[in-house]
Amino acid sequence: CSDFGDMNIDPKEAKIGEAPPETLFAAATKQLSDQMTSTSVNRNIFRLFAQHWTETTYTDETNYNLITHDQPGTHWNELYRDVLRDFDESRRLINLTDTQLTPPAVIDNQLAIISILEVFTYHVLVDSYGNVPFSEAIDINNVLPKYDDDEDIYMAIIDDLDNAMSMITVGEPSFGSSDLIYGGDVSAWIKFANSLKLRLAVRIAKVNPSKAATMATEAVAGGVFTSNADNASFQYLSADPNTNPVWVDLVQSGRQDFIPANTNVDIMNALEDPRRRIYYDQNLEGDYVGGIYGSNSPYRDYTHLGSIFHQPETPGILIDYPEVEFLLAEAAELNLVGTPADAEAHYNNAIIGSFVFWDAGDPETETPPSAIALDYLSKPEVAYATAATTWQEKIAVQKWIHLFNRGFEAWTTYRLYGFPEMNVPEISGEPVPRRYTYPLDEPSVNGANYSAASEAMGGDTKASRIFWDVE
Template sequence: MKNSKILTILFCLFMIFSCKVDDLNVSDKQISDVPSSTLFTNGQRNLVDQMVTQSVFDNHLKFYAQYWAGTGFIGPETNFQDLKSFPQNYWNTLYRDVLSDLNEAARLIPEEEIFGLTEIDKQNRLAIIEVLKVYTFHVLVDLFGDVPYSEALSLDKDILNPVYDNDQNIYTNIINQLNTAIGNLNTSGQSFGDSDLMYQGDVSKWAKFANSLKLRLALRIADVDSNQAGTLATEAVNSGVFTSNNDNASLSYESTTPNTNPIWETLVNSGREDYVVAEAVVDIMQPINDPRQSVYFDNNLTPYVGGVLGNLNIFDDFTHIGTAFHQPDLEGLLLDYAEVEFLLAEAAERSLVGSPADAENHYNNAITASITYWGGSSGDATTYLAQASVAYTTATGNYRQKIGTQQWIAFYNRGFDGWSSYRRLGFPNLSNSSEGNPVPRRIKYPIREYNTNGTNVTNAASNIGGDELTTKVFWDVN
């Protein structure tokens, strides 16, 4: 792992002595002398773990994106039905284990006296925390719609039941937060050093991540407010977004527990055989000879055969998950260069940044970046792109189909992003579950919210048009 062994020990000690609580605005960490850097590390690690994992209890968005299918059981998660524990666990992790730790770290930083830590360094630390908070709140909005925001992290202990803010208003606010954070990042200073599991304290890398996240948010709102989207996208590009896979927002895992990739824990360490490749991704990638198939899929069957969402798939009858995802040290990604290039291609088509004439080059760069990331060559990408079914020249009048499908393929190991791309662009054409249920457009509020914050969650459900899997978040207009 990129962090030191000492940091791992600090992390373990912190987990042992921290006693978690369910109320969003209660922080038990103030009773101890936990360093802000340890809280930051903990929040960062929990965020990446949650986005990476695939579990019927914690995260089953690879089902929603139709990358993986379940085996040996027919459950609500594979039939696109309500699953009670999944929303609660996602909610708990992002609010309690990520935002709470980041918020407490930010509270401590101004008063900490650490040898060699300058005011510029502290400013950078606070800005980086804001970037991760923005990322986390954007994920919460994209999952649920209206969520607690303005009162969610209040230090006022009397606010135990925070109000839910309008999802579009939250986006407006987090974009403002992100702009402020970008303005406060100062490359002449340092930040978290080895306590930063993603960039080891490299402020210039954080600036690229922040701008790339801003570009993502710009395209999220492009169908709702194209003028604002154009302004944000232009600002992000001018300030500097990712330009290669070396910029990727990623966290390296180790080959031994407890710092292994959660996917390894699910596929290997559990000793279970709960997942196979889904039918949709096989049926889309196989006919176009996608070179990433040999990485995404195992070679236990020829040709590849994908499982059906909602069916009782027998493990040995379908293509298994590729061996790359059985490695304990497979890195976890939050945002990568390939995504940035896909976003730039779309921005060009919408004339937000550049013109439609620029789209093909960005599209080609995106696919090449994805193929080379997974071990392929630029030659493999050139051959792949030469096919009429892949080449951007055949996208005339329907850039959503070309970009949407290829972006979805590139997001194979990122269920949240693949599902979000599908909801926003409408491609590829994903089928209903075997029982006829459509792909969810959001996840439902946790049941515990109705028990503990009933008035506010009930109001939120009414405001978004119903607490249903079919209800859309504000940017999902397709």
């Protein structure tokens, strides 16, 4: 008896099923890159955890205060709600695609890429918090999802990664231009998946060496990144809101919140590292001086960040070639693939790759980055044979230096190897966190499961450890 018709359907929003699946995939990819790249104190403070950067005036985050801005909450929200949810919906829509119009191989390629990026996202979640919702996640019918064991999640996503690679048909298209990382090139995605697999293998080497060895061997056999051209790189644009998120915080904000930390500057100064010219600004006369990590450090008194961090179009990176070479060096030392004898070559490749990646040549003498890198490698403090007493320290320090713009991996490098040595911030006196605490609202929206997970983690504290983080 009513004449309401469809007036209760929002005329300004696309109905479910009416948006093309690649639009959701593309949106989720950008969210993932944004979240990993950002340096907002509300979203991503891993550059601070890694002590690459420090804060000038407001030092809450460098003192590991996770309450004031609830970064764990935002990180979690972004990854579940804005990344995984859209990947999942994209997959649902792809599964409804008419196979008369789209060949099954293309559909499988699309599904495989989604799966690979989901694996990436879940490993970030596990590495951030430990136990997280996985088997019951992304299901609105269950608003109280249980948290799965972190190691179990790893095992599951490693299988997912293998399955995804097996679905790919090289030579067939996938997402085309909506693939904002590789432009739809599925062979590049296979390399990405293998590189990710290698990363995961090295992560679990201490707790499951045999599995790690198998994975690393398979990954190398399947083909990992072999040059910086393979990098998983998200190219940002020049205008808001599509710029590199770092530009928003460093340039657009007009603020002076971040400077290189003394932890980083002191190490690079000691090595007279040529990459300093890229990482830092020469705003001070004389030497580079890093802000005192965790203490109030007036911006004017310390070295500033280099110009590459002030460009809106600087790409965001998920995995790059130098990291892969470092991983291969680690895998060699760990006897996962190859032997310790192979480590040095990978280490050298990694550092050369890093100089190329950072474009750390000398423009005045027109010396290319690779030549500068070779010179650098000849220093006793850098050369693999003499750099430090343990391989862990040699690799960790250099890997950490390379990862200057990727706080999450740099922090994880420290968690894995305990190097380089970190400073203790003055105000809190706390050591580097081993994990993020859970989001502030989880106790109120998912209380029982939160409590169970906290207990399983040994308490919802920054000192609790992810399963692969063993002493």
